[in-house]
Amino acid sequence: MTARKESKSGNDKEVEKEVVVSHKDTITLEVLQVIKDAQSQHGLKHGDYHRYRGYCSRRLKRIRKSLGFVQATGSKSKSTFHAKKITNEVVFEAAKNKKDPIRYLYIPLMTAERAWSYAMALKQEANTEPRKRFHLIRRLFKAVKNAEELERLCNEEPTKCDARTKLESQAYCAYLTGIFYFETEKWTKAQEYLKKAQAIYVKLCEAISDDDTSVHYRQRVDELKPTLRYCAFNIGEQGVGAQDFIANLKFDTPQIEDDILASKLDQLILQTREKQAVTLSEVVWLGKSIAVKQEKIRAFLLSVQEMEVLDSPKVSQLEKLLFECRDCIQVLRDANQEKSALYYYLLYLRLYLTCQRNLLLIKNSQNPSDLIRLYEIIITSLNEIKSLPLEQYFAIDEGLETFLQEIDAQIVAYKAFRCYYIGKVGKLSWKESVALLHRSAQYCAQCLNNKFLKEQMKEELKQLQAKADADKFTIYANSLIAESGETKAPENKGALKPLIERLDEYVEDSSLASGSANLVHFPPKFRPIPCKPLFFDLALNHIHFPSLEEEVASPKAGGLTGFVKGWLSGGWRK
Incomplete structure (x- = not known):
């Protein structure tokens, strides 16, 4: 048992190290992330509310002991309870005493969580023991009171809590209050507080870009939807105009009607942007x-x-x-x-x-x-x-469509440059070069009418289009000149023959007086000549020789002497 308690304590300390976030100028307490991490590590993955309640009690004891804020006076054997109220002066003067002020905010938070977990455990047992439902309601009421104390510490002046901490404490308090009225079947008030909590969490999810944190907000919003529908159903049963509420629930995200709360959200977004711009x-x-x-x-x-x-x-x-x-x-x-x-x-x-x-x-x-x-x-x-x-990952809106259209425009522009250089530099026929330059000019004309290209790129494309047209006509003209040179070549064809083939013709050839005269073909051309015949003796296959069977002597029979010699030499053994 002792070893088990120590291991639990070690795990609790690890969680504390992960969730403490404090700064010199402001205090940031991520309420929902703190409780979600603690719940997932201490029993609520399996629905064990008693284990989570025990964790909250142990953590409260450690926090109070480390801060010297215990509520017992006297000796260990004879101590009396003496309540100590947490005020803003106590919290925000803790820095002077070299204590972390955020740990004072954990006291009402963990007390509320302990009461809430006990209420949820009683709710499981109330199915067989109806009297435990009264105890459940008392525990929820205590959780609401502690959540209100946390909200007061974070929002009352003087305070160093940032806008996010203020909003999270308000949403947490509204959530527990709505759950309390839900269990007491006061549907209108439950709907009011739960809708307020949902609106704050939706706006926080939009303002916070951290995926690991915003996922907790989205989960809480999803958890509230069936509860709000159930409230709407019961309000409709009572005829208290629930049709408008149900219609709003189906469509847009809930709006925040409180002007002070809306201003705090704007302040949160501004603070978040400033902090993220620096870091x-x-x-x-x-x-x-x-x-x-x-x-x-x-x-x-x-x-x-x-x-x-x-x-x-x-x-x-x-x-x-x-x-x-x-x-x-x-x-x-x-x-x-x-x-x-x-x-x-x-x-x-x-x-x-x-x-x-x-x-x-x-x-x-x-x-x-x-x-x-x-x-x-x-x-x-x-x-x-x-x-x-x-x-x-991104909403299909005007920004994404504009981005993709800009990419398409750049692709066409760079294709114009590529076609130009392939036609200009590539070792192609003049027809292929002219076709590529013409295609480059077409790409340029297409891009010049595109509003998604920058002006600098359009100026470069105008110059490229002019160069492509000029080079296209230059290549075409050079091809015509080359073809005309090929047609004039047969007039002097005789001068290209070697002298041995035009001995009967008179052609003025100045190369004959030089040392590079074209006299004969060298190397000489090959011509066919007769080869040595090959003879094959095939007549033997067609000659028929006379029969020699008559000349073969018939075998003679052996005499008595031969028989005796054979018997003496061992022929009898056969």
Whole structure:
């Protein structure tokens, strides 16, 4: 038993280290994440509310003891209870005493959780013992009172809690109050408080870009939907105009009617944006905020921002960023985050940096034949950007459609450059070269009417179109000149014959007086000559010889002497 208690205590301490978030100027208490992490690690995965209640009691004891805020006076053998109320002065003067003020906020939070878990355990037992339902309601009432105390500590002035902590404490208090009225079957009040909690959690989910945190808000919103429908059903049974409530529940997200609460949400969004702008804890891409937790990725994104400020970055800088980008992508792969928005954002950055590096190489290249390969790499990279599954992570709105149309416009523009250099540099026939230059001019004309291209790119395309038209007519003219030269060649064809073939013709040939006269064909042409015949003796196969059977002597019979010799030599043994 002792070893088991120690292991529990060790696990509890680990949880405490994970959830404590405090700063010098402000205090941030992520209420929902704290309780969800504690619940998942201490029994609620299996519905064991008694285990979770025991954890809350042990943690309360440790917190009070570490803060010196115990409620017992006297000796251990004879102690008396003396209640100590937590006030704002106690909480926010704790820093002067070198104590963490956030731990004072854990006291009402853990007390409320302990009462709530006891109530849920009694709810399970109330199916067989109806009298326990009264005890359940008393425990929920106690949980509501402690949640109200937490809300008061976070919202009353003077306070150092940020807007997020204030909103989370209000949502937590509204949630427990709604559950209390739900169990006491006061449907209208239950609907009012639960709807308030749902509205706050929806707005928090929109304001916080951290996926690990926002998932708890979404889960809580999903948990509240069936409870709100049940309240609406019971309100409708009583005829208290529930049709409008049900209609609102089916469609848009709940609106916050309290102006003070709405202003706090605006303040939360502003604080979050300022904090993330300093620490680069999120990036905004295609209208969506993406949380960045890994320090290595943050450093890489800061390097990208510094590179974009430069007017003329170097190829070495871009290549260094490409290597860093590959390392950051590998970090997410090792963490099994290959299906996150941040992973696809890094893939986009890798392809974007590849395009920028190749454009810089094109600008500095002296060999036109190398440009074809560079433009092909750019077009391939843009096609890969277009093939990313962005619809799964970003809303299909005007921003995403505009982004994809810009990529399409750039692909067509770079195809115009590629066709021009293939037709100009490639070793093709004049017809193929003219066709490619004509296609390049068509691409340019198509891009000049596209509103998604930058003006600088359009100016370059205008120049390319003029060059393509000029080079097209130049190649066509050169081909006509080459064909006319081929038709005039037969007039002097006699001068090209060797002298041995035109001895009966007189042609003025100045090369005869020089040492390079064309006298004979060399090497000489081959001509057929007769070969030595081959003889095959095939007559023997057709000759019939006479029979020699008569000449063969008939065998003679052996005499008595031969028989005796054979018997003496061992022939009798046969």
